[in-house]
Amino acid sequence: MPAGHGLRSRTRDLFARPFRKKGYIPLTTYLRTYKIGDYVDVKVNGAVHKGMPHKFYHGRTGRVWNVTKRAIGVEINKQVGNRIIRKRIHVRVEHVLPSRCTEDFRERKKKNDQLKAEAKARGEIISTKRQPEGPKPGFMVEGATLETVTPIPYDVVNDLKGGY
Amino acid sequence: MAFVKNQKTRAYFKRFQVKFKRRRQGKTDYRARIRLINQDKNKYNTPKYRFVVRFTNKDITAQIISASIAGDLVLAAAYSHELPRYGLEVGLTNYAAAYCTGLLLARRVLKMLEMDEEYEGNAEATGEDFSVEPAETRRPFRALLDVGLVKTTTGNRVFGALKGALDGGLDIPHSDKRFAGFKKDEKQLNSEVHRNYIFGGHVAAYMRTLMEDEPEKYQSHFSEYIKKGIEADDMEALYKKVHAAIRADPTVVKSSKPAPKEHKRYNLKKLTYEERKARLIERLNAFNAAADEADSDA
Numbered sequence: 001m002p003a004g005h006g007l008r009s010r011t012r013d014l015f016a017r018p019f020r021k022k023g024y025i026p027l028t029t030y031l032r033t034y035k036i037g038d039y040v041d042v043k044v045n046g047a048v049h050k051g052m053p054h055k056f057y058h059g060r061t062g063r064v065w066n067v068t069k070r071a072i073g074v075e076i077n078k079q080v081g082n083r084i085i086r087k088r089i090h091v092r093v094e095h096v097l098p099s100r101c102t103e104d105f106r107e108r109k110k111k112n113d114q115l116k117a118e119a120k121a122r123g124e125i126i127s128t129k130r131q132p133e134g135p136k137p138g139f140m141v142e143g144a145t146l147e148t149v150t151p152i153p154y155d156v157v158n159d160l161k162g163g164y
Numbered sequence: 165m166a167f168v169k170n171q172k173t174r175a176y177f178k179r180f181q182v183k184f185k186r187r188r189q190g191k192t193d194y195r196a197r198i199r200l201i202n203q204d205k206n207k208y209n210t211p212k213y214r215f216v217v218r219f220t221n222k223d224i225t226a227q228i229i230s231a232s233i234a235g236d237l238v239l240a241a242a243y244s245h246e247l248p249r250y251g252l253e254v255g256l257t258n259y260a261a262a263y264c265t266g267l268l269l270a271r272r273v274l275k276m277l278e279m280d281e282e283y284e285g286n287a288e289a290t291g292e293d294f295s296v297e298p299a300e301t302r303r304p305f306r307a308l309l310d311v312g313l314v315k316t317t318t319g320n321r322v323f324g325a326l327k328g329a330l331d332g333g334l335d336i337p338h339s340d341k342r343f344a345g346f347k348k349d350e351k352q353l354n355s356e357v358h359r360n361y362i363f364g365g366h367v368a369a370y371m372r373t374l375m376e377d378e379p380e381k382y383q384s385h386f387s388e389y390i391k392k393g394i395e396a397d398d399m400e401a402l403y404k405k406v407h408a409a410i411r412a413d414p415t416v417v418k419s420s421k422p423a424p425k426e427h428k429r430y431n432l433k434k435l436t437y438e439e440r441k442a443r444l445i446e447r448l449n450a451f452n453a454a455a456d457e458a459d460s461d462a
Contacts, residue, residue, distance in 0.1 A: 021181070022181060023181070023183070026184075027197065027201060028233050030198060031203075031231060033208045034205065035208070067206045068206055069204040071205070093205060
């Protein structure tokens with residue numbers, strides 16, 4: 001009998017709970033709130049059977065477009081053939097984590113706002129643009145001794161010592 | 165000692181998954197907690213309050229708590245050791261005291277939220293099932309009963325506290341099936357019996373039977389009652405006064421004792437590495453000295 005292609009096929013390891021983390025899931029997952037527009041990661045929790053997304057979405061990140069009583073609507077990109085479709089799925093909160101993908105951006109925004117405010121107070125204009133890493137600066141080599149290498153004339157007697 | 169095969173190998177411990185800490189301590193029922201705390205996601209940050217009732221050997225704790233990721237927040241609390249302030253000095257863990265504690269908590273919360281004028285609740289404690297009617301302006305304060313790990317049999321004291329809170333004016337979803345005086349055969353609450361329990365009638369009845377049959381046991385069992393001069397017939401009037409006093413002034417009284425600068429240590433302090441080595445050297449020296457003495461004696 002061939003292997004089937006059911007909804008949860010090939011998910012034996014994917015949906016398995018990690019080592020020594022079986023049983024009740026910690027309550028923070030239930031206490032988190034999600035607003036429309038937040039970025040979330042979809043990570044299936046095999047202990048909760050309801051509201052599981054399809055295995056394709058495990059590990060994907062999307063934006064919240066709907067919030068219901070126990071679940072969240074997430075909009076995720078999926079490549080179908082030669083195009084990318086924005087798919088809307090509903091997932092229970094146990095299978096969702098808040099994403100840290102925008103964390104760096106938000107931190108930078110805060111810092112930049114602070115820097116700009118300080119610069120305005122001082123009266124200067126600063127650029128808060130990120131610059132790519134440039135070439136390394138030049139430096140002087142320290143502690144180098146010069147060794148001049150010159151060719152020595154070929155000496156038949158010495159060189160044939162081993163195998164004459 | 166005979167050779168005993170080591171049952172719990174290193175492999176056993178390496179694979180062992182501990183339960184949550186509070187489950188190991190036997191204090192929290194996570195199955196119930198998940199269901200009590202879970203708030204609808206489309207209600208975002210609206211808190212979901214639990215009416216928590218816990219009994220110790222000498223005290224009753226009633227609290228209104230909302231959950232958060234950093235830790236649960238207690239909105240208001242009432243303890244039965246506050247009841248002496250309202251005139252009840254003995255029997256602080258019985259059904260009647262539980263009723264008083266629930267009532268005190270309810271009035272305290274409503275006063276804190278300035279809803280106490282609107283929601284008087286049931287001023288006259290009959291044993292009947294009473295639910296708050298929503299008033300015009302604000303909806304009643306809603307909480308969910310959290311019993312903890314107690315067996316919820318009919319007539320349990322947690323339901324005494326629940327009745328107190330309901331009569332105080334809180335909106336707690338409930339049924340009268342577990343109040344003292346509910347008859348399973350008729351499927352009806354006998355409000356007379358329940359009222360009897362609320363006013364300590366069951367305690368008074370026991371006092372009367374003991375006085376008649378076993379006066380010495382009465383003296384030993386109810387010694388505190390005798391010291392305060394409380395008789396079986398005084399119970400109902402006493403509790404009525406306590407209810408009235410609670411309704412009059414449910415505000416918290418902060419203890420006037422100053423907080424101690426250092427907290428008392430309840431467990432042994434762990435020794436540092438140096439201290440442990442020093443201790444070992446001391447013990448070895450003492451052992452050697454004792455051995456030398458034994459040698460010189462023998």
